[in-house]
Amino acid sequence: MLDLSFEAPKPKVIAGATGDWELVIGMEIHAQISTQAKLFSGASTTFGAEPNSNVAFVDAAMPGMLPVVNEFCLEQAVRTGLGLKAAINLRSAFDRKNYFYPDNPQGYQISQLYHPIVGEGEVLVEMGPGVARVVRIERIHVEQDAGKSIHDMDPNMSFIDLNRTGVPLMEIVSRPDIRGPEEAAAYVGKLRQILRYLGTCDGNMQNGNLRADVNVSVCRPGQYEKYQETQDFSHLGTRCEIKNMNSMRFIQQAIDYEARRQIAILEDGGKVDQETRLYDPDKGETRSMRSKEEAQDYRYFPDPDLLPLEIEQGWVDDIAATMPELPDAKKTRFMEGFGLTDYDASVLTAEVENADFFEAVVAVGEDGKLAANWVINELFGRLKKEGQEIGESPVSPAQLGGVIKLIKSGDISGKIAKDLFEILWTEGGEPAAIVEERGMKQVTDTGAIEKAVDEIIAANPAQVEKAQQNPKLAGWFVGQVMKSTGGKANPAAVNALVMAKLGL
Amino acid sequence: MSTIDIETARRVAKLARIRVADESLPQLAEKLSGILDFMEQLNEVNVDGVEPMTSVTPMRLKRRQDGVTDGNMQDKILKNAPDAREGFFAVPKVVE
Numbered sequence: 324m325l326d327l328s329f330e331a332p333k334p335k336v337i338a339g340a341t342g343d344w345e346l347v348i349g350m351e352i353h354a355q356i357s358t359q360a361k362l363f364s365g366a367s368t369t370f371g372a373e374p375n376s377n378v379a380f381v382d383a384a385m386p387g388m389l390p391v392v393n394e395f396c397l398e399q400a401v402r403t404g405l406g407l408k409a410a411i412n413l414r415s416a417f418d419r420k421n422y423f424y425p426d427n428p429q430g431y432q433i434s435q436l437y438h439p440i441v442g443e444g445e446v447l448v449e450m451g452p453g454v455a456r457v458v459r460i461e462r463i464h465v466e467q468d469a470g471k472s473i474h475d476m477d478p479n480m481s482f483i484d485l486n487r488t489g490v491p492l493m494e495i496v497s498r499p500d501i502r503g504p505e506e507a508a509a510y511v512g513k514l515r516q517i518l519r520y521l522g523t524c525d526g527n528m529q530n531g532n533l534r535a536d537v538n539v540s541v542c543r544p545g546q547y548e549k550y551q552e553t554q555d556f557s558h559l560g561t562r563c564e565i566k567n568m569n570s571m572r573f574i575q576q577a578i579d580y581e582a583r584r585q586i587a588i589l590e591d592g593g594k595v596d597q598e599t600r601l602y603d604p605d606k607g608e609t610r611s612m613r614s615k616e617e618a619q620d621y622r623y624f625p626d627p628d629l630l631p632l633e634i635e636q637g638w639v640d641d642i643a644a645t646m647p648e649l650p651d652a653k654k655t656r657f658m659e660g661f662g663l664t665d666y667d668a669s670v671l672t673a674e675v676e677n678a679d680f681f682e683a684v685v686a687v688g689e690d691g692k693l694a695a696n697w698v699i700n701e702l703f704g705r706l707k708k709e710g711q712e713i714g715e716s717p718v719s720p721a722q723l724g725g726v727i728k729l730i731k732s733g734d735i736s737g738k739i740a741k742d743l744f745e746i747l748w749t750e751g752g753e754p755a756a757i758v759e760e761r762g763m764k765q766v767t768d769t770g771a772i773e774k775a776v777d778e779i780i781a782a783n784p785a786q787v788e789k790a791q792q793n794p795k796l797a798g799w800f801v802g803q804v805m806k807s808t809g810g811k812a813n814p815a816a817v818n819a820l821v822m823a824k825l826g827l
Numbered sequence: 828m829s830t831i832d833i834e835t836a837r838r839v840a841k842l843a844r845i846r847v848a849d850e851s852l853p854q855l856a857e858k859l860s861g862i863l864d865f866m867e868q869l870n871e872v873n874v875d876g877v878e879p880m881t882s883v884t885p886m887r888l889k890r891r892q893d894g895v896t897d898g899n900m901q902d903k904i905l906k907n908a909p910d911a912r913e914g915f916f917a918v919p920k921v922v923e
Contacts, residue, residue, distance in 0.1 A: 375905060393890070393891050394890040474921075629888060
């Protein structure tokens with residue numbers, strides 16, 4: 324049985340002038356739900372369309388237009404909840420979050436403050452073999468995205484595109500269980516992986532389909548443990564929220580900068596103000612986002628245009644019945660079933676397409692470890708070099724499986740297998756047929772190998788003498804024999820014969 | 828009894844983006860306070876154990892299927908805009 328126990332990673336500690344400080348991080352991830360249409364209208368969610376073309380009257384908040392919820396968004400949110408082992412709330416409701424901004428024509432965002440559709444769950448974030456953090460999920464709610472403001476097209480005007488307005492988002496809110504910048508990035512990575520497995524969000528951070536708000540505070544060693552015992556936030560420091568980051572690297576840099584900023588304030592005898600900040604990647608710093616005189620007041624209230632959202636347990640069960648195998652389960656199965664290392668299993672399960680490809684290779688090649696080696700080293704290496712995705716691989720799983728089968732049966736050596744892979748990559752074809760046609764089969768016939776060894780020895784008496792004095796030089800003979808047989812001789816057999824013939 | 832003072836009235840007006848002249852604020856505060864007083868009366872009703880009523884008829888929240896059935900009418904969307912350029916709404920510059 325595989326040992327699945329793990330220990331928690333050490334929190335990041337920053338040494339200050341007055342002693343050590345620890346980080347406490349909670350995250351809100353905004354994930355665009357993969358759908359055709361928007362949350363409350365029939366307009367398309369396609370990225371990169373002509374401005375204001377993916378807009379229905381309800382998105383533009385024309386008077387008298389009423390929202391009608393897209394049922395698939397709810398299904399996707401429930402599926403995500405189930406994937407994070409979370410409680411599904413059969414009764415939830417939509418609320419209005421009121422604020423004025425030009426790219427928010429309704430004057431409010433429809434969200435779920437008081438009764439979210441998904442309750443508490445958890446995510447296992449691995450930081451290395453046997454080291455992992457369980458990050459608790461507080462809730463997931465469904466809400467509308469805002470439009471896009473463009474400030475650099477005109478010196479005096481801002482330009483507004485409402486294509487994004489009303490696009491469905493899931494906001495996934497974690498508890499403050501993340502203890503360092505690397506953990507924060509790993510958490511986003513793991514969540515992204517799960518969402519992609521589930522097909523509920525494509526995880527494209529560059530297009531803004533996955534964005535993170537990060538809450539950062541600092542405390543003295545020991546304080547966090549008191550918080551965990553009591554769930555009383557007063558043991559923790561005042562937090563600042565860094566908004567809207569869509570790069571793993573920036574998330575880490577922003578957290579590091581923000582923690583050091585807070586420590587400097589505290590060690591100076593000052594007080595951290597709870598506020599919203601923005602990370603500026605060019606300057607590498609966070610800065611306050613809103614003027615301090617005007618505290619945000621969203622005046623949430625239940626949306627009178629939308630009845631409470633009631634879903635049935637049977638519907639939730641139907642969704643549960645169609646859940647795919649998730650990354651943790653797949654990785655464990657790869658390690659247990661194929662004897663893969665933790666690392667190899669992680670690499671192969673990082674993207675579900677990779678895992679599927681690998682399994683299809685194993686189905687033909689019938690050797691998990693060998694298949695893992697070839698997929699990770701040869702195939703991924705080559706794809707990376709050519710800048711291609713796994714879906715574009717010229718070598719199919721069946722072909723690569725065929726190569727592995729030939730290695731396993733001893734028909735070809737590992738070296739010849741690389742040549743065969745090259746042929747499959749550039750010319751295609753059926754592996755066994757190619758090996759047969761081009762005479763690539765490994766020579767295991769001892770008689771033939773012996774003949775080659777004898778010839779090399781007879782032709783090089785000086786080398787024989789040297790090798791007999793210094794056995795390390797026997798490798799030269801092995802190399803010569805391999806060369807004379809076109810690499811087709813079984814290297815182990817050649818080695819044994821060379822040693823015997825030289826009397827070593 | 829809760830009352831709305833002049834500063835609160837000013838803030839509420841600002842949040843709602845309604846321009847209220849300084850001399851009108853006392854009157855606005857008084858009117859808003861009157862509304863709250865009425866609410867206070869409603870607070871006297873005992874609603875322990877009463878489910879909030881969200882609809883007068885037993886209706887289920889209406890849903891739509893996921894499909895693109897709307898949009899592709901940039902001209903209509905921008906038609907009432909005081910200023911539109913190159914397919915965008917153009918508004919006075921707002922920078923955070």
